[in-house]
Amino acid sequence: MDVKTVCLGMLTDGDASGYDLKKHFESSFGHFFAAGYGSIYPALASLAADGLVSCECIPQDGKPDRKVYSITPAGRDVLLAELDKPNPSHKIRSEFLATICFAHLMSADQVATVLRNRIAEIEAYEKLFDEFEQTCMHETPHGMHFTVGIGRAVMLAMKKYIQENGHELQHRSATVVNF
């Protein structure tokens, strides 16, 4: 399950351009599977070369051509085969936790700043989830709700843990900061 496969999956919901898919990756997939143009455009080109998607170029004045992609029956087969894999990965790459590992090499202020910023980021995600549920909750499939729910639960747990245990990390200086 790479960017190519996720693009295929998104295209089962209707034809779209690379630009459209990027917005999808940002909004609904952003919190667990981010992708930028540097991944999406090569992915679509490769899928088209393999006949898993078809491409229709729509000329526009001024702007570059819109390239609208549709999934083909072969593409659908590849997608379903990928969805059949029983053990899809779930990986975390956290510079945040890596930093915290070396908290004993940092000042209490530095640690406090890192923790505060992490909480702020979590709260930004929480707002994003709220907006998502208020706007496009009805039209999206069941699976999407589930991912939002997991996202919420996981971020809430992390926030709570930081708030309850963050102070123990600040031992180098006497300054204790509230979150």
Next chain:
Amino acid sequence: MDVKTVCLGMLTDGDASGYDLKKHFESSFGHFFAAGYGSIYPALASLAADGLVSCECIPQDGKPDRKVYSITPAGRDVLLAELDKPNPSHKIRSEFLATICFAHLMSADQVATVLRNRIAEIEAYEKLFDEFEQTCMHETPHGMHFTVGIGRAVMLAMKKYIQENGHELQHRSATVVNF
């Protein structure tokens, strides 16, 4: 904060070879910052070329030379500068959630299998955390405890959410599976 920086950080805890660092990445860092030989060896070579670590080759009979690395004062400076960054990232790359997004294209059995396997993986991590706390809890710095605690909290939250909401995902077939 890339693999190079994390290697520097690990070397503040004592000299080590690439092989040693790999074991470190697997055990204590595995759940939030995995790295393989393909990242570690080039990272150490690059650090040595920049004078941030020094390398001592220890010949062994039969096996290849052991290359033991030590952090240099310049390396320590680079590490401390990296730890000063106020907003370290925390990214998730989840083929699991990407798969679940397309649950409406899967059979109830397929969905159940994916959820069951995810829970099994979480429980494997929970055991790993238990072992870690029983063996090397006393010698590791405070930050390490914190990362284990967050790992526990986050995984518990995900497990609970799956157990409480997983059944809603199975609507295509009548077969309801318990977790």
Next chain:
DNA sequence: TGCCCATATATCGGGGTGATGTATAGTATC
């Protein structure tokens, strides 16, 4: 007028992943 934002494509360097290769020696299993 200047500036940012949205639309829309694409590329490129640097970095990371997973698999594989090369050796040797000890330890299980059968």
Next chain:
DNA sequence: GATACTATACATCACCCCGATATATGGGCA
């Protein structure tokens, strides 16, 4: 005693992905 697996220990390579940057234009806004 043969086979297979595991551990030690290095290294490389193809492929994939990320972030930044480039190119082009029209609309809103101060």
